Amino acid sequence: MSLPPTARNIALFWSKVVKSPNACWYFVAAISSPDGYGRYNYQRRNRQRTVLAHRFSVELVHGPLDEHVVCEHKCNEPLCVRVGPGHLTPSTHSENVRYAIALGRMSGHTLLDGQGRSRYQRSLDIRDALAHGYDEEALLQAKTDYGRDQGILF
DSSP states (O other): OOSOOOHHHHHHHHHTEEEOSSSOEEEOSOBOTTTOOBEEEEEETTEEEEEEHHHHHHHHHHOSOOTTOEEEETTOOTTBOOBSTTSEEEEOHHHHHHHHHHTTOOBTTBOBOSSSOBHHHHHHHHHHHTTTSOOHHHHHHHHHTTTSOOOOOO
16 A cells, blocks of 8 residues: 555444444545445545555455456445455456456446346445445345336236
8 A cells, every 4th residue: 555544444344334244344434436336545644645445455354466466246246345265356357357358247248236226326326325334234235236216017
């Protein structure tokens, strides 16, 4: 990290994370458009740094990463900041793209969630669902877009 975080910066980061008991840990603060990734801002010695939340988390575990290293979401969840084999791992850009294509996450330049909703909107929905802590039902609803008005079928 070009600007190493303080213990206070790290504690503030974790205060913005909601951990599911058995799965992803969700960053529930700033989200960037159109990619739907979490963004974390922190200051030290009158300098400010903005970083992808998942990269910040990986750097806390693995130390500073080369600028060419990307952090791959094996869990396919843009808001996840859990480091480990089933979630976030350091990777290369080409490996990350290959993985995304293999799972159908990437088609052209469209960032949709498979239901026609933007990945950014999906991330906002998840953040709102977890605003007061972990709620499995609200999270499922936000992920699947289940609760939206689908109109009258018959």
